[in-house]
Amino acid sequence: MFQGKNGKPDIKYIKEKAMAIRKDILEMLNAAGSGHPGGSLSAADFFAALYFAELRHDPKNPKWPDRDRVFLSKGHACPVLYAALAESGYFPVPELLTLRKLHSRLQGHPHMLKTPGIEISAGSLGQGLGIANGTAIGLKMDGSDSRVFCVMGDGELQEGSVWEAIMTSSHRKLDNLVAWVDYNNLQIDGKVEDVKGIAPLAEKFKAFNWHVIEIDGHSIEETLKAFKEARETKGKPTMIVAKTEKGRGVCFMENKPEWHGVVPNKEQLEEALKGLCVIEGPSKSQIENADA
Amino acid sequence: MIAVPEMKLTREALADSLVRLGKINKNIVVLDADLAKSTLTNKFAKEYPDRFFDMGIAEQDVIATAAGLALTGKIPFCATYGVFLPGRCWDQIRVSICYANLNVKLIAAHGGVSVGADGATHQALEDIAMLRAIPNIVLLMPADAIEMAKAADAVLKHVGPVCIRMGREKVPVITKPEDKFEIGIANVLLEGSDVTLIGQGSLILYECLLAAEELKKKGISARVVNMHTSKPIDGKCIDKAALETGAIVTAEEHQVIGGMGSAVAEHCAKSIPTPIEFIGVQDRFGESGTPKELFEEFGLSAKFIIRAAEKAISRKRKK
Numbered sequence: 001m002f003q004g005k006n007g008k009p010d011i012k013y014i015k016e017k018a019m020a021i022r023k024d025i026l027e028m029l030n031a032a033g034s035g036h037p038g039g040s041l042s043a044a045d046f047f048a049a050l051y052f053a054e055l056r057h058d059p060k061n062p063k064w065p066d067r068d069r070v071f072l073s074k075g076h077a078c079p080v081l082y083a084a085l086a087e088s089g090y091f092p093v094p095e096l097l098t099l100r101k102l103h104s105r106l107q108g109h110p111h112m113l114k115t116p117g118i119e120i121s122a123g124s125l126g127q128g129l130g131i132a133n134g135t136a137i138g139l140k141m142d143g144s145d146s147r148v149f150c151v152m153g154d155g156e157l158q159e160g161s162v163w164e165a166i167m168t169s170s171h172r173k174l175d176n177l178v179a180w181v182d183y184n185n186l187q188i189d190g191k192v193e194d195v196k197g198i199a200p201l202a203e204k205f206k207a208f209n210w211h212v213i214e215i216d217g218h219s220i221e222e223t224l225k226a227f228k229e230a231r232e233t234k235g236k237p238t239m240i241v242a243k244t245e246k247g248r249g250v251c252f253m254e255n256k257p258e259w260h261g262v263v264p265n266k267e268q269l270e271e272a273l274k275g276l277c278v279i280e281g282p283s284k285s286q287i288e289n290a291d292a
Numbered sequence: 293m294i295a296v297p298e299m300k301l302t303r304e305a306l307a308d309s310l311v312r313l314g315k316i317n318k319n320i321v322v323l324d325a326d327l328a329k330s331t332l333t334n335k336f337a338k339e340y341p342d343r344f345f346d347m348g349i350a351e352q353d354v355i356a357t358a359a360g361l362a363l364t365g366k367i368p369f370c371a372t373y374g375v376f377l378p379g380r381c382w383d384q385i386r387v388s389i390c391y392a393n394l395n396v397k398l399i400a401a402h403g404g405v406s407v408g409a410d411g412a413t414h415q416a417l418e419d420i421a422m423l424r425a426i427p428n429i430v431l432l433m434p435a436d437a438i439e440m441a442k443a444a445d446a447v448l449k450h451v452g453p454v455c456i457r458m459g460r461e462k463v464p465v466i467t468k469p470e471d472k473f474e475i476g477i478a479n480v481l482l483e484g485s486d487v488t489l490i491g492q493g494s495l496i497l498y499e500c501l502l503a504a505e506e507l508k509k510k511g512i513s514a515r516v517v518n519m520h521t522s523k524p525i526d527g528k529c530i531d532k533a534a535l536e537t538g539a540i541v542t543a544e545e546h547q548v549i550g551g552m553g554s555a556v557a558e559h560c561a562k563s564i565p566t567p568i569e570f571i572g573v574q575d576r577f578g579e580s581g582t583p584k585e586l587f588e589e590f591g592l593s594a595k596f597i598i599r600a601a602e603k604a605i606s607r608k609r610k611k
Contacts, residue, residue: 069363111391111392112392113392113393119363120359120363120388120392121387121388121391121392122387122388123387124383124386124387126352127352127356127359127383127384127387127388128356129356130352130353130355130356130357130359130360130384130388131356131357131359131360131363131388132360133353133356133357133360134356134357134358134359134360134361134362134363134364134368135360135361135363135364136360137345137357137360137361138360138361138363138364138365138366139364141342141343141364141366142364142365160352161352161353161356161384164347164348164350164352164353165353165356165357167348167350167353168347168350168353168357
């Protein structure tokens with residue numbers, strides 16, 4: 001687990017890492033020519049907080065038995081995971097530019113047999129939480145105190161298999177499991193609430209006997225507080241419902257479903273990198289819209 | 293006349309094997325989907341309650357959970373009916389198990405029309421076709437109770453995904469304790485030189501043996517092969533059959549589309565093209581009835597195999 005000065009997480013450092021992750025995401029997607037920026041950017045702050053403050057891991061020893069596990073269930077958001085892994089030192093940052101290329105270790109959707117630090121192969125939605133349950137059960141059987149983090153999309157919650165898994169986590173009292181939902185309310189075809197609504201989300205998870213924490217998913221402070229609360233919660237799995245914005249940090253991508261699976265060209269990349277900024281609370285684009 | 297063999301449940305043989313192996317290997321865990329009393333994994337549950345997980349009626353969750361358990365070094369055996377596994381969890385098997393090449397064992401129970409009275413929804417007839425196209429997986433259907441016990445050992449020894457298919461009914465014991473079992477190596481049950489009957493599962497293999505006996509009376513020498521592994525298919529055995537007998541009949545309790553017979557034909561076509569007739573379910577759904585009635589209804593019994601053998605022989609290229 002990374003510790004800043006005085007054994008406390010260094011918020012400034014995490015925010016810098018979140019920025020680095022965003023820059024990596026944009027650059028690798030531009031180089032790849034295809035991929036998913038929206039749902040990668042919305043999870044960047046979470047991944048920075050996870051990898052640079054919360055996680056017990058050793059980038060030089062990816063298979064360390066005592067490590068915490070991170071399962072990215074929404075596999076299409078792998079650029080954010082690849083960036084977090086590279087920034088942590090699992091592999092060199094320049095390798096990110098091989099994303100989606102033939103014989104690259106960085107497949108279009110993550111493959112555990114190719115990339116150091118990738119725990120599961122994913123890309124078909126709705127499977128990660130079930131796998132996380134299995135590993136959480138296995139770790140408990142072995143008396144391990146390692147924990148499992150599962151990252152899910154909100155659109156993904158339309159998959160029935162997710163709800164099979166949600167029942168299992170609480171039925172088996174998997175308090176070594178933390179799930180994080182990227183609640184950006186956008187999916188390919190539009191707003192989640194228009195396509196097939198999932199609200200009220202927190203109430204649903206509560207009804208399924210989860211410990212639920214609602215946060216601003218772009219607030220590092222709130223994310224760290226939620227991690228602490230999850231660590232202290234016994235007898236129940238914890239679900240962090242993180243209100244986020246798709247494309248967060250890049251003004252022209254924020255809250256635009258069309259940026260789910262379209263990547264920036266050279267000019268857009270330059271513009272994005274120049275204006276890259278994340279602020280607490282409502283996004284830059286939200287404020288601008290309010291002014292208009 | 294072939295002596296009437298003893299009849300035994302292959303699912304009981306597998307359940308007993310899991311109990312036996314579970315004692316030696318503490319990493320074995322068993323998952324079921326509310327059918328433990330039928331798949332008989334309840335035997336394992338009774339013996340090792342801490343290593344048994346009834347996941348409820350949620351097949352996708354069974355497979356995903358098994359993948360997660362395998363990641364911690366456990367060796368999950370996942371049991372339910374073949375219509376549901378792979379039927380309801382094919383994508384989980386493809387992505388979470390096979391793509392990741394995880395050491396998860398699948399048990400597809402109630403394969404074939406011999407499931408009987410429950411009818412079409414419960415007779416797995418497409419499971420081999422569904423799984424055969426996925427890389428990394430091994431597909432087995434051990435012939436009888438004796439072979440099932442040996443197969444269980446082999447499956448545990450094999451690191452990687454395996455699916456064990458089995459029927460519901462008691463089936464004739466036609467293999468011997470001293471017979472060798474090796475994944476991917478077919479066993480010759482009866483030598484012959486005019487045609488080869490390649491069967492899977494002893495219910496239909498027994499019909500092949502009866503057919504061979506009748507054919508013998510007609511002066512036709514039929515070889516009978518127990519093709520217990522659909523994938524990887526035993527190409528050497530097929531080549532030998534093609535070269536030495538020149539005609540093949542495949543017989544299985546599965547659709548003729550995509551099953552073991554298809555695997556045999558795919559091999560033959562690129563190796564030694566040989567006339568093949570396919571005994572199996574001919575692109576239709578199952579029905580309710582007794583196993584015996586259904587074997588007649590779907591053309592799986594000895595008399596149909598005899599006809600198919602004669603037809604295959606008649607199609608041999610004239611020298």
